[in-house]
Amino acid sequence: MRSSARLILAVISICAGLAACGDSQPGPSPTPPITQPPTTTPPPSPPAPPAAPPTLGVTRILAFGDSMTEGTVSQPLPSWAFRLDAGLSRSYPFKLQGAISGRYTAQTVQVFNAGWAGRRASEDRDRFSGVVSDAHPDLILLLEGANDFNAPLATGEGINDRIRSTVAALEDMVRDAGFRRIPVMLATLPPQRDGGRNAGAAAFLTRANDAIKAMAANKGATLVDVYAQFPLSDIGQDGLHPTEAGYQRMADIWLAAVRSRYEQAPSAAPAEDR
Numbered sequence: 001m002r003s004s005a006r007l008i009l010a011v012i013s014i015c016a017g018l019a020a021c022g023d024s025q026p027g028p029s030p031t032p033p034i035t036q037p038p039t040t041t042p043p044p045s046p047p048a049p050p051a052a053p054p055t056l057g058v059t060r061i062l063a064f065g066d067s068m069t070e071g072t073v074s075q076p077l078p079s080w081a082f083r084l085d086a087g088l089s090r091s092y093p094f095k096l097q098g099a100i101s102g103r104y105t106a107q108t109v110q111v112f113n114a115g116w117a118g119r120r121a122s123e124d125r126d127r128f129s130g131v132v133s134d135a136h137p138d139l140i141l142l143l144e145g146a147n148d149f150n151a152p153l154a155t156g157e158g159i160n161d162r163i164r165s166t167v168a169a170l171e172d173m174v175r176d177a178g179f180r181r182i183p184v185m186l187a188t189l190p191p192q193r194d195g196g197r198n199a200g201a202a203a204f205l206t207r208a209n210d211a212i213k214a215m216a217a218n219k220g221a222t223l224v225d226v227y228a229q230f231p232l233s234d235i236g237q238d239g240l241h242p243t244e245a246g247y248q249r250m251a252d253i254w255l256a257a258v259r260s261r262y263e264q265a266p267s268a269a270p271a272e273d274r
Helices: 001-025 090-105 125-135 146-148 157-181 202-218 242-261
Strands: 060-065 110-115 139-143 183-188 222-225
Touching: 001 090, 060 125, 090 110, 090 242, 110 125, 125 157, 139 157, 139 242, 146 157, 146 202, 157 183, 157 202, 183 202, 183 242, 202 222, 222 242
Parallel strands: 060 110, 060 139, 139 183, 183 222
Antiparallel strands: none
16 A cells, blocks of 8 residues: 555656656747838939920021012002011911921021012012111022013013023022022922913923022022922912912921021930939
């Protein structure tokens, strides 16, 4: 009996010791949670600076000629006086002024209308010289000669004689501008509707324009071939003068020529400003 009691006590003692030993050993450490680094969104790139507008290498443009420069749509106007402005709102210089002002916003470009209805190139040499002196242009747009070609021929005068004398008058104007170092853009004449009351040159206008082209090449004027870009549908009822839509087309033709020759691309911004 005593032996059994001793055995039971021994077993209890061993178990208690084992339990105590088990309680004294630390359990496994818990795995710490994985913390993701905070997500950062890069700031948006600053907006690109607005593109600088283009500029023109000329700022004073003189449009010289007859009724097709003044802006006549049927009959010549009763009087004329040169003013330093773009003229009638239906004229191509006025429309050209609007287009240029809308495109070249970083500078002031002026277009002056020196058209005078009914005038001939053969009688306009002196007027040309005086207007150029008044306007001080750095570019001249020259469109004239229709009245010369449409006027009745003198006794003994042939069509070729009239073409030569008219082109010689235009040449004198180009030469005058050249002496002053002013470039000239010289236009061919728009088409005329055969049978119109003011369209006497319709039959030989191509020949006249060929002579204008040859003179421009010989004298260093920039040719603007209005004839080739002007549909007959933009000529009015009299067979000679453009409609208002025709004057807009004429302004567009001149603008394309001026842009091609004198437009300057905006310069790149400095690196520190980009």
